[in-house]
Amino acid sequence: MSADAKNLGATLGEPKQSQGPKLIDLAIRYGFLTLLLGLVIFFSIFADGFAGPRSAVFIFQSVAITGILALGVTCTLVVGGFDLSIGSVATSAMMLAAYVMVVMEQSAVVAILACLAMGAAIGFINGMLIVRFKVPDLLATLGMMFLLVGLQRIPTEGRSISTGMTLPSGETANGTFSAFFLSMGRHRFDFILENLIPISVVFLIVIGILVWAFLELTRHGRLMYAIGSNERAAALTGTNVNRYKVYAYMISGVLASVGGLLLAARLGRGDIASGTNLLLDAVAAALIGFAVLGAAKPNAFGTAMGALFVGILLQGLTMMNAPYYTQDFIKGAVLVVALVFTFSLSARRAGGH
Amino acid sequence: MEPQLCRIDGLEKAFGHNRVLRSFSLNLNGGEVTALMGANGAGKSTLVKILSGVFKRDKGTISLKGQPFLPETPAQAMRQGVVTVHQHINDGVIPDLDVASNLLIDRLAEPEYGFMLKRGHMFTEARKIADAMGLDIDVRKPVSDLGVADRQLIAIARAMSHEPSLLILDEPTSSLSASEAERLFDLVETLKHRGVAILYISHRMSDIRRIADRIVSMRDGEVSGVFEGEKLDYEGAVNAMLGHTMTDVDIVIPEQGVPVLDLQSMQLRQGATPFDLTLHDNEVVVVTGLLGSGKTAFAQALFGLSKPAGGSMVLNGASYQPGNAQQAIGSGVFMSAKDRTDNAIVADFDISRNMSLPFLPRFSYAGFIKRREELTSARDLIEALAVVCQSEVEDINTLSGGNQQKVMLARWLSQSCKLLLLDEPFQGVDIRSRRDIGTKVRATAKGRATLVFVAELDEAFEVADRIVVMHDHSIVAEFINRNVDLNEVLAAVTGSASEATNTGIAA
Numbered sequence: 001m002s003a004d005a006k007n008l009g010a011t012l013g014e015p016k017q018s019q020g021p022k023l024i025d026l027a028i029r030y031g032f033l034t035l036l037l038g039l040v041i042f043f044s045i046f047a048d049g050f051a052g053p054r055s056a057v058f059i060f061q062s063v064a065i066t067g068i069l070a071l072g073v074t075c076t077l078v079v080g081g082f083d084l085s086i087g088s089v090a091t092s093a094m095m096l097a098a099y100v101m102v103v104m105e106q107s108a109v110v111a112i113l114a115c116l117a118m119g120a121a122i123g124f125i126n127g128m129l130i131v132r133f134k135v136p137d138l139l140a141t142l143g144m145m146f147l148l149v150g151l152q153r154i155p156t157e158g159r160s161i162s163t164g165m166t167l168p169s170g171e172t173a174n175g176t177f178s179a180f181f182l183s184m185g186r187h188r189f190d191f192i193l194e195n196l197i198p199i200s201v202v203f204l205i206v207i208g209i210l211v212w213a214f215l216e217l218t219r220h221g222r223l224m225y226a227i228g229s230n231e232r233a234a235a236l237t238g239t240n241v242n243r244y245k246v247y248a249y250m251i252s253g254v255l256a257s258v259g260g261l262l263l264a265a266r267l268g269r270g271d272i273a274s275g276t277n278l279l280l281d282a283v284a285a286a287l288i289g290f291a292v293l294g295a296a297k298p299n300a301f302g303t304a305m306g307a308l309f310v311g312i313l314l315q316g317l318t319m320m321n322a323p324y325y326t327q328d329f330i331k332g333a334v335l336v337v338a339l340v341f342t343f344s345l346s347a348r349r350a351g352g353h
Numbered sequence: 354m355e356p357q358l359c360r361i362d363g364l365e366k367a368f369g370h371n372r373v374l375r376s377f378s379l380n381l382n383g384g385e386v387t388a389l390m391g392a393n394g395a396g397k398s399t400l401v402k403i404l405s406g407v408f409k410r411d412k413g414t415i416s417l418k419g420q421p422f423l424p425e426t427p428a429q430a431m432r433q434g435v436v437t438v439h440q441h442i443n444d445g446v447i448p449d450l451d452v453a454s455n456l457l458i459d460r461l462a463e464p465e466y467g468f469m470l471k472r473g474h475m476f477t478e479a480r481k482i483a484d485a486m487g488l489d490i491d492v493r494k495p496v497s498d499l500g501v502a503d504r505q506l507i508a509i510a511r512a513m514s515h516e517p518s519l520l521i522l523d524e525p526t527s528s529l530s531a532s533e534a535e536r537l538f539d540l541v542e543t544l545k546h547r548g549v550a551i552l553y554i555s556h557r558m559s560d561i562r563r564i565a566d567r568i569v570s571m572r573d574g575e576v577s578g579v580f581e582g583e584k585l586d587y588e589g590a591v592n593a594m595l596g597h598t599m600t601d602v603d604i605v606i607p608e609q610g611v612p613v614l615d616l617q618s619m620q621l622r623q624g625a626t627p628f629d630l631t632l633h634d635n636e637v638v639v640v641t642g643l644l645g646s647g648k649t650a651f652a653q654a655l656f657g658l659s660k661p662a663g664g665s666m667v668l669n670g671a672s673y674q675p676g677n678a679q680q681a682i683g684s685g686v687f688m689s690a691k692d693r694t695d696n697a698i699v700a701d702f703d704i705s706r707n708m709s710l711p712f713l714p715r716f717s718y719a720g721f722i723k724r725r726e727e728l729t730s731a732r733d734l735i736e737a738l739a740v741v742c743q744s745e746v747e748d749i750n751t752l753s754g755g756n757q758q759k760v761m762l763a764r765w766l767s768q769s770c771k772l773l774l775l776d777e778p779f780q781g782v783d784i785r786s787r788r789d790i791g792t793k794v795r796a797t798a799k800g801r802a803t804l805v806f807v808a809e810l811d812e813a814f815e816v817a818d819r820i821v822v823m824h825d826h827s828i829v830a831e832f833i834n835r836n837v838d839l840n841e842v843l844a845a846v847t848g849s850a851s852e853a854t855n856t857g858i859a860a
Contacts, residue, residue: 218720219713226710229701236656236690236697237711237764238682297701 028294031341036309043316050319053193057201063311064200065090065259069282070289070303071211072255076137077286077298078215079248080228081130084141086256087279088148089122093260095152097181098161098270105175112181115257122148123253127246141249145279153272161270177268185265200262204304207255212300224248228297277328284331285310288338296342310334355383358550359422359435359519364413366399366574373399375574377413381519381550386541388561389554390594391571392808397554400571401523404552405437406430418518431459436512438505440524445508448497453479455496456511486510486540502533509540520544521552526560527645538564556644558587558847570594588843591643595810595846604795604834606818610634613802614655614673614772619664621650625826627664632772632802637795639805639817639834643846647826648806649691652776655804656688657681669771682711685771689761689778691806697761698749705731705745708764715768734763738793755786762790766797775805779812791816810842824848 044051069086076083093115100111122144129140157168163176188195189202215221224244226234235241263275288309289295289302313334314327322330359381366374373396381387391397402408404415406424415422417434424430430437439445446455456479460466479492488510490503499507505525512520522541526534541564545551555561561568568585570578570593578593580586610633618627625647632638642648654661657675666673668684675681681688690696699707709716709727716727731745738759742752749757758778765773775794779787794803794816807813813820814834822830822845830845 217722219717219722220720222706222710222713222722225701226699229699230695232695233690233697233699234710236678236688238679239710240679 025294028296028341030293032288032291032309032338033293033305036305036312039309039312039316043312043319047316047319050316053196055315055319057196057198059308059311059315060201060204061198062315063285063307064198064204065262066278066281066285066310067204067304067307068207068259068262069256069278070285070307071207071300072252072259073282074286074289074298074300074303075211075215075224075248075251075255078221078224078228079245080231081137081245081248082141083126083249083252083256084138084279084283085122085126085144085148086252086259086282087275087277088145088152089119089253089256090260090263090278091275092122092148092152093119093257094264094267094275095156095161095270095272097261097264098177099155101177101181102161102163102165102175102270103155103167103173108178108181112261115261116254119253119255119257119260120250121253123250124246126253127249130249131242131245156270158272160272162268177265181265182268183265185262185268200266203258203262207258208300208304211251211255212304215300220244220247225297281307281310281331284335288335290342291338306338355418355548355550357381358383358418360414360416362414362416364400364403364415365411366396366403366408367411373574374403374410377571377575379569379576381552383518383548383550384545385566386545386551386553386564388565388568389552389571390556390561390568390590392594395571395594396574397571398523399574401437401521401552401554404430404435404519404521406435428459428462431512431515431517434515434518435521436515436517436519437521438508438512438523438525440527446496446504448504449495451493451495452483452490452499452507453492455507456482456492456514459511459515482510482514486513487543500533502529502536505529505533505537506540509537513544517549519550519552521554523554524556525553526555526557534560558591558643558849561590562587587847588840588849591847592839592843595808595843604814604818606833606835607635607798609636610799613669615667617665617667619654619666620662621647621654621826623662625662628828630821630828632804634802635799636818637798637803637805637816638819638821639807639813640821640823641807641810641813641842641846642823644808646823646846648808648823649776650826651823652688652774652804652806655681655772655774656686686774687711687765687768687770687772688774688776689765691777691780693757693761693780697764698757700750702749703746704735704740704742704749704752704760707749707760708734708767711764712768730767734767738763738766739789753783753786754781755783755789758782759786759790762793766793770801773801773803775803777806777808779807779809787812788815810839810846822846 049055069090073083073086096118097111097115100106100114101108126141126144129135129144130137135143159165161173163173165173167173184199187199189197189199191197215224223234223239226239227241227244231241259278260275264270267274285307286298286303288306289299289304290297292299292302292305295302310331313330317326317330318324357380361377361379364374364377365372377396377400389397399408403410406427406429422433422435424433424435447458450458453475454461457475476492483490483492486506486509488506490499490507496504496507525537529537541551541553553560553565565585567579567581568587568590569576570580570590572594578590580590612631613634614632616628616630618629620627640648640651650659653659655666657677657680668686673684673686675684675686678688699710702710705728708731713722716723716730728745735742735745740752740756740759740763742756749760752760758781762775762778778790778794782790794805805816814837817834820832820834820837820842821828822842824845825848829848830841832842
């Protein structure tokens with residue numbers, strides 16, 4: 001009798017067992033994208049004017065700069081690091097671009113090159129602090145963040161930079177943002193509709209594809225993932241771990257400075273007060289990205305989806321008249337839920353095997 | 354002396370399918386030092402963790418002074434009279450606090466201590482504990498100012514302040530110098546005379562000769578030999594621990610090829626005896642020796658992870674001085690590292706990605722990985738090594754230990770090399786995979802020299818053409834793997850032959 005009951009239990013239990021893990025696997029894999037789709041459908045029905053190319057482009061534009069920064073921080077997450085300095089690298093790049101053009105009266109090309117060089121240099125210093133001087137990644141980049149927040153205020157004694165401002169020396173700054181530079185922030189390409197796609201969105205898409213291809217398709221990306229997963233094993237197979245870590249921080253620095261350039265082009269001035277939210281938004285997007293397709297690790301596609309998710313949610317809620325001051329709360333809540341999703345569900349999946 | 358102060362009977366513990374302790378039984382007497390010997394994975398640390406209340410047993414009974422002993426937590430184990438000093442001494446002391454706080458830290462954790470610290474009281478109490486142990490240390494000093502030996506003695510002194518009936522010392526001398534160890538031994542002697550039962554876990558034969566009254570060898574989760582009496586049989590104990598069971602592997606020693614690696618007056622660390630060694634093409638040489646005999650240092654020197662203190666290395670006629678793993682691999686020296694979970698496996702990668710890791714340039718064009726070629730190569734290797742898996746894109750973590758190890762071997766067999774180093778390739782590997790791996794290593798040996806580092810002798814006899822034995826960071830004996838006298842090997846392993854006769858060195 002007891003043996004029969006056991007058998008019965010076994011036969012009953014079997015389909016359940018094979019279905020249980022499957023359901024969880026599906027939830028882990030597609031849960032997040034389903035949620036994203038559901039959100040779009042929900043807002044399309046309940047928020048007037050949400051569905052439509054203009055609104056879609058607006059969402060993309062709102063997340064473009066954050067998304068580019070998030071792709072950079074993803075690269076540092078891949079090697080098992082973290083870059084907290086991206087926000088301040090971006091605002092420093094914005095101030096530097098404005099300073100080069102307005103105060104030093106140089107061309108847009110010089111400003112762009114100076115910013116990219118600065119981003120690479122800061123990434124290099126971050127990397128060296130971490131691999132040579134053994135400062136933990138969070139602390140090294142936190143220190144760099146403070147340093148940059150202060151440094152970007154020194155040349156102008158804490159003031160924003162715009163044409164016609166009075167310099168510390170008493171002179172007036174006569175340089176201007178060139179039309180070419182400003183077009184990076186303001187020009188829109190025709191795509192189906194006239195003046196639809198802003199350049200920043202093109203930047204996001206192109207950089208997103210490049211970072212994705214680099215991480216997923218090249219051997220350098222592969223080795224960076226190996227370092228993030230097991231640094232010792234990577235070193236013992238002949239990988240130059242330190243060099244790849246430094247590269248990761250340099251990529252992060254350069255992408256943050258690209259974000260800063262786009263911000264400067266959009267604002268048309270070096271605004272000391274802008275860009276305060278960049279760091280947290282970018283980090284949130286990269287971490288939400290862990291949950292996409294059940295990756296449970298940093299990945300470029302997930303990061304882009306994470307940024308988009310936050311953008312859609314905020315745009316939809318705004319159109320449904322949610323007050324602006326609830327935004328940070330919502331972002332935080334999404335992040336916490338995504339992290340729980342990633343870590344508890346994938347841990348359960350790993351344990352089930 | 355109190356006989357059978359602690360009785361362990363039929364102790365069992367399994368982690369998943371891995372049965373770490375299988376019916377382990379042992380009696381420990383008061384006033385006696387029992388040395389416990391066992392190779393890696395024999396179950397020593399699991400036993401210690403059960404006795405110290407970290408793990409729960411699956412089965413079996415333990416009694417202490419006639420009372421059943423079933424601790425739920427380490428704190429309970431300590432209160433009931435079993436105190437453990439762990440191998441990693443920094444787990445035992447808190448460097449930022451002073452000696453007094455360290456000596457009394459577990460009393461601070463007791464609820465009845467009260468809210469405020471009583472500094473003066475603490476110093477007098479700590480002084481008492483230190484004096485009782487014959488420790489001459491300023492109790493106001495921060496522990497971070499003290500050396501390893503003092504830290505160890507503090508940990509023991511604190512343990513002793515609980516007046517335990519059983520003291521467990523887990524590899525206590527692993528980071529001590531000879532004179533520091535001597536202080537520890539004096540303390541152990543003192544405790545022994547007080548009637549404490551001492552379980553002393555060590556790989557160092559010199560320690561065991563110095564203080565053991567009795568030796569218990571452990572193998573595969575069971576007691577494999579108990580040695581006591583006036584004159585202890587050290588070699589018998591090592592043999593019981595390493596367990597040379599007759600193997601049915603037939604070794605046909607092939608013709609030695611041309612010399613591949615030539616080591617001249619190689620010195621692994623300052624003060625070690627220099628040695629020479631030549632490895633030939635088509636030859637599998639096993640390096641064996643106890644833990645701490647210098648096997649790891651030797652492997653690391655050959656793979657460029659550390660610089661030897663002296664000597665020259667010549668690889669295929671050219672001077673070989675690798676500065677890191679990358680250069681070693683570039684020169685054609687590959688190493689499959691020991692402790693695969695920590696040093697070899699990339700857990701986030703599937704089988705194919707784990708296999709291709711060192712040789713990605715071969716699988717890529719302009720930096721882009723040719724995934725199809727990578728997968729084809731992985732499929733071939735899986736077939737060649739008979740890896741049991743669903744497919745080449747399966748997660749590495751779902752494989753059994755033996756199959757994981759096969760993947761690690763496949764990683765390094767996928768390209769040809771001059772010298773292949775395999776550091777503990779049979780660690781955590783079932784017997785069948787072990788045979789497969791050994792056979793594969795021998796079958797592919799042509800065109801390179803192969804050096805295998807193992808601690809267990811039966812593994813050595815299964816795979817070697819030649820066996821070299823290390824002791825004190827030098828090679829002390831060498832044997833051709835044909836009708837070897839096991840006792841000679843054991844004598845070399847335990848170091849008792851090293852001074853008397855340099856037996857096989859002429860070979």
